[in-house]
Amino acid sequence: MKIIARTAKPLDTQADVLCALVFAPHASKKAGLAAPLAAIDRALRGALSEALKQEDFTGKKDQTFNVATLGRIKAKKLVVVGLGDPAKITATELRTAFAKIARLANGEKAKTLAIALPDGLEPHFRAIAEGLCLGAYRFTKYLTGDRKPKAHLTQVTLSTTQKLGPSAKRSIDTGIQIAAAVNASRDLSNEPPNVIYPQTLAQAASDMAKEAGLKITILDFKEIKKRGMQLLQAVGQGSVHEPCLVHISYVPEKSKKRLIFVGKGITFDTGGISIKPAAGMQEMKHDMSGAANIVGLMQAVAALKPDVEVHGIMACAENMPDGNAYRPGDVWTSYEGKTVEIVNTDAEGRLVLADALTYAHKLNPDVLVDNATLTGACVVALGTTSSGWYANTEEGAEIFNAAVARSGEQMWRMPLLEELRDQLKSDVADIKHAGDRFGGSITAALFLREFIGPTKHWIHADIAGPAMADRTFRWDPKGGTGHGVLTFLAMVENADAAV
């Protein structure tokens, strides 16, 4: 998408839709419309002020209405959108508001959109650009004929009466790059599982790394077996698509900190021998969302060029029932060296993550973050609008909490209840990989903690609810595919000060 900001009258812009943004309280009943509206109203010969009166428009958040333009201005449609109290406006609120505006423009089949901004939004241009690109996102690759959308929003012009500073364009470009990275994660997650399997997921990571100038290492099945990553091997060996481990790295010249992000890349999760019920199984194509987030995150990191080292690790496998599939009752030796008794082959995510966490801690991170569509239990606990996350130190929790606050993504901290660790005791191996029905998200986190080695700060994010919710093509801070990337990026951007 192309986004241009300019100091100009909004009426001078040729666009399919003109959107006028208004802060509350807007004096709808009185004369004297807010700056962007007055000129539009004159051009419409008072039709706007008349409509404002009828609609009882106050400019409160999410208040929207359309005005017919009757050929009196260049845009075919005029949409007025309320932004609420200017004193309470935040980057998160604006990102969400502009995402909605982009969706609205797509709904109107607009290719071009002009937005008349109220004064004072220039400091938020990055969030505004992010919102527009995230909101305009659709996944239409497999639609043909009438199903193919006729138009897609490709150009947005932001017009303001204020003089723009030199950084305005840079902020917008950064926002576009970040949103494009998040949208790349969303594309991968939305692709069907016959298209995205471990090799093609690794190939996508490889294409991105090449384009972005990042280093990438891919451990194939042979290498996984050679290194003794038996948990990743066990999960992946039931599929004709062999498992792999992907390591993407961004290493700037002088870096004081090393952040490592790990993602679960189960490209399809049937549950394996402990097979899932048929209903809803198609959603399991999203079970690689954690790994998809790594691709998007690393793409954004390459664009931002922070002065800290960032690594992204993806544990990729397909969990299938097969003559060669791993079984409940199996005992496998992890890369960490601990033996693991398998009790349910549908609890495969924590197994591939365990070996990936061992691989990660060997790189000595200052902070280690994993993210995964890990447990239905987390969705039961928090619903589909929030991820859950765990931290092994309060300092690490503060760092992550600050990142969540900056991104605005909905993520709630969960407790590592030590008493539940007993559920993981095994009679035949060092540890069992899953507990009973109760506290399933917590026991999954406690299992993962066994594999972080000497890492001081570890965060585990369970993104199952938001990433698999049926809001795939929408974007808002409460989820959809790509959920988590903005938070991880906020950690990277503030790592120097925080860790």
Ligand code: MN
């Ligand atoms: Mn599973």
Ligand code: ZN
């Ligand atoms: Zn899974």
